[in-house]
Amino acid sequence: DQQVKQNSPSLSVQEGRISILNCDYTNSMFDYFLWYKKYPAEGPTFLISISSIKDKNEDGRFTVFLNKSAKHLSLHIVPSQPGDSAVYFCAASDSGNTPLVFGKGTRLSVIA
């Protein structure tokens, strides 16, 4: 039973355009969400997070949107750059009371 779902295994985007990665969750206790980025042969690195008291958090080219009623969040990268090519994992937690639960990831390819 997957509590965090990333239904798109892969996404291909032209350099300079917007990348939108989606994530859905089923556990209504989740109130903190994170995106991690993973390059081959490296561990996941933290990218951006959002608390359930917000519906948007922005950090440079990266913005995460949270729709609590739909149990959906998305990561927007604009403009996309070739160095953004990686696997992106969505993760969720209930105030840190339980360890992070991860989705299966979406592989983003940014084409020059």
Add this chain to the structure above:
Amino acid sequence: EAGVAQSPRYKIIEKRQSVAFWCNPISGHATLYWYQQILGQGPKLLIQFQNNGVVDDSQLPKDRFSAERLKGVDSTLKIQPAKLEDSAVYLCASSLARGNLPLHFGNGTRLTVT
């Protein structure tokens, strides 16, 4: 600040053999996690330590997996005997305290069981 250190980076063993992985968390981080990432899947928690005590090992296959963090700093994860389905990347992560996010991950150990 040094990151989470893991060794070895790669390990190939035959089924029924044993293997051990080592992790040294970021200095001062009280909470340590071991995750298993099977190809095509997201990381799945195996065990969580708070200092040298186990907080959550509900998803650890205890018939073959064991882990310890005796002095509350570095940790070892062992598999004995290994099965083919244990082929995965084993990721260690740490955080300042329980409930403190984000987690900081090491580069992992890629295990291949043949």
